[in-house]
Amino acid sequence: MLASYAARERNSRGRLFPEEAPFLRSEFQRDRDRVIHSSAFRRLEYKTQVFVNHEGDMFRTRLTHSIEVSQIGRTVARALDLNEDLTEAICLAHDLGHTPFGHAGQEVLNDCMRQHGGFEHNLQSLRVVDLLEEKYAAFPGLNLCFETREGILKHCSRVNAALLGELGNRFLNGTQPGLEAQVANIADEIAYNNHDVDDGLRSGLITMDQLMQCRLFHKHYSGVIQHWPGLERRRLTHELIRRMINSLAVDLINTSRGKIASYGPGTADDVRNAGEGLVILSQEMAEMQQELKLFLRANLYMHEYVKNMTRKASEVIRTLFSVYSSQPDSLPESMGGNISAEGQVTGQSVFYRRIADYIAGMTDRFAIAEYEKHCGMHDERSRFFDNRTSRL
Numbered sequence: 001m002l003a004s005y006a007a008r009e010r011n012s013r014g015r016l017f018p019e020e021a022p023f024l025r026s027e028f029q030r031d032r033d034r035v036i037h038s039s040a041f042r043r044l045e046y047k048t049q050v051f052v053n054h055e056g057d058m059f060r061t062r063l064t065h066s067i068e069v070s071q072i073g074r075t076v077a078r079a080l081d082l083n084e085d086l087t088e089a090i091c092l093a094h095d096l097g098h099t100p101f102g103h104a105g106q107e108v109l110n111d112c113m114r115q116h117g118g119f120e121h122n123l124q125s126l127r128v129v130d131l132l133e134e135k136y137a138a139f140p141g142l143n144l145c146f147e148t149r150e151g152i153l154k155h156c157s158r159v160n161a162a163l164l165g166e167l168g169n170r171f172l173n174g175t176q177p178g179l180e181a182q183v184a185n186i187a188d189e190i191a192y193n194n195h196d197v198d199d200g201l202r203s204g205l206i207t208m209d210q211l212m213q214c215r216l217f218h219k220h221y222s223g224v225i226q227h228w229p230g231l232e233r234r235r236l237t238h239e240l241i242r243r244m245i246n247s248l249a250v251d252l253i254n255t256s257r258g259k260i261a262s263y264g265p266g267t268a269d270d271v272r273n274a275g276e277g278l279v280i281l282s283q284e285m286a287e288m289q290q291e292l293k294l295f296l297r298a299n300l301y302m303h304e305y306v307k308n309m310t311r312k313a314s315e316v317i318r319t320l321f322s323v324y325s326s327q328p329d330s331l332p333e334s335m336g337g338n339i340s341a342e343g344q345v346t347g348q349s350v351f352y353r354r355i356a357d358y359i360a361g362m363t364d365r366f367a368i369a370e371y372e373k374h375c376g377m378h379d380e381r382s383r384f385f386d387n388r389t390s391r392l
């Protein structure tokens with residue numbers, strides 16, 4: 001059933017540590033299952049997508065975001081005769097390295113790590129599956145297949161890519177990842193653009209009137225209102241978002257089919273050497289999606305309320321980094337307390353990397369609890385995250 005250019009386990013570049021073939025499952029199903037059983041995956045439940053976890057139970061978290069990405073990714077992969085299991089594994093794992101408090105957390109941690117190699121959340125996702133998960137006796141991490149790891153590493157600086165061997169090559173020589181990775185990448189964008197519209201409307205920070213300036217929203221709004229004038233607001237919102245996701249997914253499938261057919265790859269490696277991505281939206285749809293993205297950036301992510309939470313989140317991360325750096329004994333033994341003495345004398349970068357790993361792995365609420373513990377409950381700053389005042 002798979003296209004000749006889909007990823008196949010018999011052509012896989014394999015795992016870092018060779019293992020027996022799985023019984024009854026494919027190699028990529030095994031990868032997906034390993035991701036689901038990882039502790040980093042469970043912690044996504046309490047990590048911010050846009051709204052901090054305690055702001056309301058109805059908003060997306062990194063966990064529900066990852067599941068929505070996977071749902072869109074699987075649909076597209078199946079329609080294109082690609083490897084659905086691999087696509088699902090990549091989608092579910094793509095945000096495993098995300099810090100608490102979303103992008104604010106990652107930017108501050110990168111800033112704190114400036115002298116020590118920096119911090120990239122994509123690279124951190126790879127670090128989680130390659131190194132940080134402690135699940136197996138025989139190897140560190142989850143020992144996933146090359147193709148899954150290739151998909152997880154969406155972006156990477158040239159400096160870091162040079163340290164990654166075969167996996168980093170494409171960032172140095174401009175080749176493409178496999179089609180399953182390309183699907184996961186665009187599924188991520190489709191998912192967050194649409195669920196952020198939903199969460200933005202629910203929060204009241206953006207309005208339908210404002211969204212009318214986005215062609216994609218306007219087009220579907222007109223269509224729905226024509227058929228169901230006076231539709232109740234909540235059903236209207238969901239009907240609109242459902243139609244937007246569907247139109248993006250259908251466009252992606254049709255345009256990619258045409259693009260793949262015109263390039264005519266025979267194998268997955270032909271795809272890697274195609275010189276450009278083959279999983280793409282039509283130009284018109286890409287422009288409409290970009291419009292939506294810019295709208296969300298200007299009106300939701302840069303909204304004063306969200307920016308205020310971002311400032312508080314930055315303060316938490318910055319404070320924790322400084323506390324752990326200056327008082328290594330405050331780190332739990334498993335996360336670097338035991339290397340503190342050695343780290344201060346010799347392996348400085350190892351020491352700071354452990355701190356970054358520890359902070360990046362935290363959930364929002366654990367980071368806030370650590371912050372309150374180290375700053376004192378009565379410190380003015382610890383009231384930053386008072387649930388009663390910050391809840392939407």
Ligand code: MG
Nearest residue numbers: 065094095188
């Ligand atoms: Mg994502």
